[in-house]
């Protein structure tokens with residue numbers, strides 16, 4: 453009860469990459485970089501286990517960015533000539549690669565780090581991939597001329613990699629879809645269909661993470677424009693509840709999402725965000741347990757997974773570590789407090 457997991461990313465150590473950046477430059481190259489990525493992965497596996505988390509991830513140490521890490525192994529994408537594009541409905545500008553021909557995987561994308569993760573922990577492991585809608589929103593299209601067609605092409609590639617990750621021993625494959633909170637109409641017309649295509653045939657647990665983004669300034673500014681109540685989830689959760697995806701990861705603590713919206717996910721496991729990623733203030737176990745208590749009004753205990761609101765990548769290492777410790781301690785407190793009865 454009250455299993456604990458992180459959304460996905462963790463801060464890269466200063467010897468691996470630039471710190472506190474969303475698109476950090478690597479500090480090494482070639483074999484040295486390959487080794488550094490695995491060293492950092494091992495460090496975070498140990499830290500997550502020491503904290504007492506139940507589901508362990510690779511912290512995304514091997515990818516520069518949660519979307520572009522996947523795209524680097526896709527044929528048909530021009531990384532040499534990146535263009536500036538407004539992403540997430542023009543919330544912020546990013547330098548993005550261009551799709552210039554039909555898409556195909558060059559080979560396995562995450563085999564090395566997924567097998568490494570499997571080899572170094574006996575706990576359940578989760579592996580994250582970007583969702584098709586979020587990928588489409590983070591590349592410039594010079595080939596397909598149609599968002600849905602391009603999303604389905606990416607979904608087929610994601611599915612190939614997801615099936616291979618399952619074969620590597622991954623227990624949970626999670627697709628990250630922050631774009632779901634931006635294009636709610638499209639989520640219902642094709643976003644969920646593309647997500648289900650990406651998860652097609654998986655017999656391991658499947659998950660989707662939908663958030664209001666990392667705690668970066670552009671997102672903090674955007675959130676100020678969303679009003680007192682953030683009701684985006686209201687438009688997408690009913691359709692997700694009917695989808696084939698097993699688990700949904702949502703923001704809760706310090707967010708303006710009315711918590712009762714989580715009840716729209718009846719029948720799904722819910723990864724409830726009980727750790728804020730937009731603040732360096734470390735939650736106390738008491739605060740985490742209280743947040744769990746409040747969310748229990750809307751999410752049944754047996755479907756409750758305590759999680760972070762989003763990835764911890766842009767934070768300092770010290771703060772991220774303290775936050776995952778608070779997550780595990782808070783969930784332990786909640787088990788004592790709410791374990792026996794509702």
Ligand SMILES: [Zn+2]
Pocket residue numbers: 459630661662663664665666761762763
């Ligand atoms: Zn997120």
